[in-house]
Amino acid sequence: MEISRVSIIGLGALGILFGYQLSKQMPKQNLRIVADQNRIHKYTSHGVYCNGELCEFNYMTPEQPCEPADLIIFAVKENGLDDAIEAMKKHVGENTIILSALNGISSEEIIGRTFGHDKVLYSVAQGMDAVKVGNQLTYENKGMLCFGEREAGVDSEKMQRVANFFDQVDFPYEVDVNMMKRQWGKFMLNVGVNQTVAVYETNYGGVQRQGKARDTMVAAMKEVIALSKKEGVDLSEDDLTYWLQILATLSPEGKPSMRQDLEAKRYSEVELFSGTVLELSRKHGIQTPVNRYLYDSIKRIESQY
Known part of the structure; x- marks a missing residue:
């Protein structure tokens, strides 16, 4: 059909x-x-x-x-x-x-x-x-x-x-x-990019170049890799490299949806990203301090609306 x-x-x-x-x-x-x-x-x-x-x-x-x-x-x-x-x-x-x-x-x-x-x-x-x-x-x-x-x-x-x-x-x-791995890979990218760009008030260019923002983004993504192994998806460093290569193709002036939401004083999808990471970290007994920092930072921004 x-x-x-x-x-x-x-x-x-x-x-x-x-x-x-x-x-x-x-x-x-x-x-x-x-x-x-x-x-x-x-x-x-x-x-x-x-x-x-x-x-x-x-x-x-x-x-x-x-x-x-x-x-x-x-x-x-x-x-x-x-x-x-x-x-x-x-x-x-x-x-x-x-x-x-x-x-x-x-x-x-x-x-x-x-x-x-x-x-x-x-x-x-x-x-x-x-x-x-x-x-x-x-x-x-x-x-x-x-x-x-x-x-x-x-x-x-x-x-x-x-x-x-x-x-x-x-x-x-x-x-x-292997869509579950692909979906978890995109989730990993969003957790890193969307939240970091929002907290650092930058754009894709701000995490495409070396610096504190990119380091934060990668650290947040690595926390998702650790959780994926507990969830039976098993992301790897190769997956991290693949998604960072996708990020490198985006216009440096572009912005992810979470950054656009906070600029417009709309409530974001933070619960979908670091909120999910924190829930899974409690489930598996894994520390995720970078996502805790990003979650708290975004919640603080939203509390000022």
Whole structure:
């Protein structure tokens, strides 16, 4: 069964980036951006722009009747996931495949509880340097979506369907048959980069060059490596090197979402990053002082809003 109808929920940086790319290759009516009426009014009144170009999106409210989507992409923040799951119920059918572009290592499990784990492919968005300010998204590197089944070594029909579709629409992707390791690797990168850039009030350039910020970032990532071994994922120094190489490709002027959140005085996803690290450190009896420092620093910043 070919993929022809795609629904996206969440018009943050990734939602706009994915929607913009797909809108160039798909009939407008087949790409649905799902949002409540207030958000749709804001989007249509002020416009949504990607690298200076107005995005001509097809918007739908969760209540509108529709044919189920062949592919759903969740691109909301972690604190909006429960509402997003409720909003997408009319878009899920028997053969729907679901990808989650959320940060962290838990969203697929949460989505699967409602819609069925058989519909969910594990995925990671990586290599993007998109920055969203107001209704304007800018990027230099559009990155890619990596996806696969939760179980290692499996090459499923769902994976092939998504790969065939992404080939047709020229959407950058990579199939991975060890998605748990890939997801933990991206989690390790986020724990280091997002939090360090936020605390040091810098940008990607601030952790791409040698110095105290980069040392802090790498130390935070190494704490995740230690925890991964206890969780049966077994990240290594080679994985650290791989993700640092991904970081090196990003625009030095770009900023991760957590830095953008704190600049705008929005509450961040700190619980998803160092909050998760601290929870796992208690579980396994491992000290994670760098993530404790980053967690406390970010909480202190947020307490001053």
